[in-house]
Amino acid sequence: MVRPRHKRVTVEPVASLQESDVEKVVLCSPRGFCAGVEMAIKALAWMVRAFEPPVYCYHEIVHNKLVVDRFIDRGVIFVDDISDVPQGSPVMLSAHGSAPEVVAAAKERGSYVVDAVCPLVTKVHHEVKVRAGKGYQIVYIGHDGHEEAVGTMAVAPESIHRVQSVEEVNALPDFDQPTALLAQTTLSHREWDSVAEAARERYPDLFTPSRSDLCFATTNRQSALMGVAERCDAFVVIGSANSSNTNALAQLANEAGCPQVYRVNGPDELPKDLSGVVGVTAGASAPEDVVQNVISFLSPTLGVEEVTITEEDEYFPPPRSLRELLTAVDVVATLGLGGPVSARVPLQDRKVGASDVLTTL
Numbered sequence: 001m002v003r004p005r006h007k008r009v010t011v012e013p014v015a016s017l018q019e020s021d022v023e024k025v026v027l028c029s030p031r032g033f034c035a036g037v038e039m040a041i042k043a044l045a046w047m048v049r050a051f052e053p054p055v056y057c058y059h060e061i062v063h064n065k066l067v068v069d070r071f072i073d074r075g076v077i078f079v080d081d082i083s084d085v086p087q088g089s090p091v092m093l094s095a096h097g098s099a100p101e102v103v104a105a106a107k108e109r110g111s112y113v114v115d116a117v118c119p120l121v122t123k124v125h126h127e128v129k130v131r132a133g134k135g136y137q138i139v140y141i142g143h144d145g146h147e148e149a150v151g152t153m154a155v156a157p158e159s160i161h162r163v164q165s166v167e168e169v170n171a172l173p174d175f176d177q178p179t180a181l182l183a184q185t186t187l188s189h190r191e192w193d194s195v196a197e198a199a200r201e202r203y204p205d206l207f208t209p210s211r212s213d214l215c216f217a218t219t220n221r222q223s224a225l226m227g228v229a230e231r232c233d234a235f236v237v238i239g240s241a242n243s244s245n246t247n248a249l250a251q252l253a254n255e256a257g258c259p260q261v262y263r264v265n266g267p268d269e270l271p272k273d274l275s276g277v278v279g280v281t282a283g284a285s286a287p288e289d290v291v292q293n294v295i296s297f298l299s300p301t302l303g304v305e306e307v308t309i310t311e312e313d314e315y316f317p318p319p320r321s322l323r324e325l326l327t328a329v330d331v332v333a334t335l336g337l338g339g340p341v342s343a344r345v346p347l348q349d350r351k352v353g354a355s356d357v358l359t360t361l
């Protein structure tokens with residue numbers, strides 16, 4: 001078992017809140033942007049830089065209001081219907097994954113299409129396609145109406161059955177075909193465990209992938225929260241109301257018995273009377289600068305203790321179509337500056353954080 005690392009960190013208090021009743025902030029790590037969100041935000045930022053506005057984006061690039069507002073300020077237009085993208089416009093598809101017909105329609109309409117789907121969601125799409133192709137009926141644990149679930153189910157709508165509770169599993173028909181169990185990546189283990197158990201009882205020969213569909217980022221953020229929730233008088237979960245993994249974190253803090261749990265977009269949504277030990281974490285689409293602003297707002301008198309349960313070093317490179325574009329832009333820029341192509345600066349995407357990209361956008 002990995003032993004958590006504890007570290008004291010310094011955050012400047014907000015001047016007007018020096019007399020805080022918050023003694024200590026216990027800060028979870030990992031928190032905030034995951035590799036998939038990093039990739040998607042940086043990809044859209046590259047699009048914004050490479051094309052004249054407007055760049056279109058199908059669905060919110062990630063489920064975070066502040067991130068989306070930042071891109072809207074830079075002329076990005078978010079649409080929920082791909083037919084709202086004018087013919088010939090550059091278009092990006094969000095990290096949650098899109099239905100195959102949406103991808104096809106985007107390619108028909110867009111002058112340049114970049115699909116920023118997280119590779120972990122692509123893995124589930126692939127599994128749905130393969131299992132459906134082999135004649136399986138698929139029990140899919142996912143949230144009703146969530147964009148990832150909608151996109152995944154559209155891969156094989158005739159073979160997939162979405163469930164969210166034990167009761168829904170028990171209400172499924174008997175299948176003559178073999179049955180597989182797949183899931184939305186951002187479920188909590190608690191959402192998964194009981195429903196998966198019910199599905200295994202219902203269909204004893206149930207196929208499940210060797211690698212869990214539940215993504216590392218969701219699991220790590222939940223484990224970090226569970227490691228500290230018991231000793232917190234209140235918990236602040238930073239992220240938007242439509243972020244599935246943010247809501248799962250808030251739910252876990254509640255279930256851990258934390259007396260007060262607040263899901264907030266930013267510090268302005270926090271109550272002014274928090275006191276004692278306050279836990280802080282952030283969903284996978286919440287920027288780090290908001291975390292720092294929340295801590296400054298809380299102004300803990302005894303400082304911040306950061307508890308790290310694991311290091312995350314996953315990195316997802318930009319979507320291939322964007323890599324080709326960036327290389328082309330880089331070559332043109334180098335030639336424009338009179339330098340040989342071989343001397344061009346290599347693309348440094350990995351070294352640039354999405355939080356930094358957002359603040360300099």
Ligand code: SF4
Binds near residue numbers: 035119185245284
């Ligand atoms: S939470 Fe997981 S599945 Fe979702 S974008 Fe991040 S890494 Fe991908």
